[in-house]
Amino acid sequence: MLEKIKELIRNNIDEIHLTGVVHIEENGIAEFISNTNFLFLEFADQFIQFEAIDGYGKLHITIVDSLRYETDIEDVIPSRTKVGDVIFTNPLAENHVDSIVFFNLENMENALICDVLHIKLINGQDLFIDPQFTGINIGGLEQKQFWEENFVERVLPRVGVYPEETYIKC
Numbered sequence: 001m002l003e004k005i006k007e008l009i010r011n012n013i014d015e016i017h018l019t020g021v022v023h024i025e026e027n028g029i030a031e032f033i034s035n036t037n038f039l040f041l042e043f044a045d046q047f048i049q050f051e052a053i054d055g056y057g058k059l060h061i062t063i064v065d066s067l068r069y070e071t072d073i074e075d076v077i078p079s080r081t082k083v084g085d086v087i088f089t090n091p092l093a094e095n096h097v098d099s100i101v102f103f104n105l106e107n108m109e110n111a112l113i114c115d116v117l118h119i120k121l122i123n124g125q126d127l128f129i130d131p132q133f134t135g136i137n138i139g140g141l142e143q144k145q146f147w148e149e150n151f152v153e154r155v156l157p158r159v160g161v162y163p164e165e166t167y168i169k170c
């Protein structure tokens with residue numbers, strides 16, 4: 001799977017998507033409620049799907065052809081939103097991946113699993129994808145620093161080693 005991911009990310013990240021539902025209140029106002037268990041990076045006509053698994057402790061990464069909509073709630077409309085304008089430093093720029101660092105990477109036939117992921121874009125922006133107890137967070141170096149501090153304080157004393165890093169230059 002790692003080779004497939006490497007091939008796909010040679011393209012520009014066109015957009016970042018969240019899926020969820022739209023709930024229309026009695027007063028007619030619609031509210032988008034995101035499912036932060038999933039995050040999607042769009043590359044040309046395919047998506048890299050990030051799913052929070054293992055109690056939000058790991059990322060399950062796959063390549064998919066369409067966005068995933070999951071809801072167990074009645075009277076809502078499955079929906080999506082584009083968040084690239086909010087996340088990218090310059091949404092109009094070409095957001096090509098320069099490198100990726102996977103922490104505790106497991107390369108399986110149809111998926112990758114890792115603890116967290118650090119993506120460096122050619123334009124200098126950092127994207128750090130971190131599954132937390134509230135769902136997937138995506139941020140920059142501040143998010144990475146938050147994760148590192150939490151790891152050192154809470155996880156390292158239990159596991160005794162820092163996660164292995166797998167570096168991929170694109």
